[in-house]
Amino acid sequence: MNSKVIYEKSKGLSDFHLSYCPGCTHGIIHKLVAETLVDLDLLERTVGISSVGCSALNYDFFSCDMQQAAHGRAPAVATGIKRVRPDNIVFTYQGDGDLASIGIAEAIHAAHRGENITIVFVNNAIYGMTGGQMAPTTLLGQKTTTSQDGRDAASQGLPLRVSEMMAQIPGATYIERVSVHDPKHVNKAKKALKKAFDIQNKKLGFSMIEFISTCPVNWGINPKDSVDWAVDNMIPYYPLGVYKDKTVGEK
């Protein structure tokens, strides 16, 4: 009996062991980005921009060219690289501490200028690398090391919905929020990434894919339960779907 390999480690990933904690869905998102670049045959001319946060070391994990940016400044670095080398595919990989907090201005202005880049935004509702502090995306009532009685709207404000906000920007072309909590949604997320990179390849403008991710260690629950926690708590506040698609009806 013969056999056919139907799933293996993507060629877009290097042989480095990922530095993430066990069960962190960052690994799934890395895999999706790598698989998408391989499937679209873009890997050879892709430059990734890694950010600061848990994903800071991801220049070791992708087998395309990578550049490290200062905290929050990945879209600005991506803008520079894309303008100098417009035929390269440029993506940034940023967490919610990087994009939604310190780097929100860069992200907004990159979208506003309609830069032809793709942002992979990972939202896990907490600052992972620094030890579980409250992020702009932390849910109401969620306990973190800096909101020990749970986030309170009166003193800490409401969680920031980044995709909805970016969708209001006229310069943005494609904004979608996806999740990786089960195999079906992983496949959907891959389609979203394909669409985003395809838009960039066709020079149609700015795209951002927001991933709902988990942080088992800082949420203080095991990987299985954290996936369920994300489904029960994050997705109701951060609904999945396409928030903006300028390519529809412009054929």
Place this chain on the structure above:
Amino acid sequence: MAKGRIIIDLNRCKGCNLCTYYCPVHILKLDETTTNDRGYTPLMVTEPEKCIACAFCATMCPDSVITVERFVKEANNE
């Protein structure tokens, strides 16, 4: 009769249990009797003959530990 098999890269495994959670035929578990090079309890297959080669485990694995092979019958021209 197994429809396929999985190949586990033991030393990449971090024992997070996501694959065991998503396996529809419940044939994956962590091998509590051993640890891998990095000190984690790695994955093992309990009943390989029940594998349906759905690749759910590999899809959900954050560390690309699992390679999935599907068995294909020899081409026959009948």
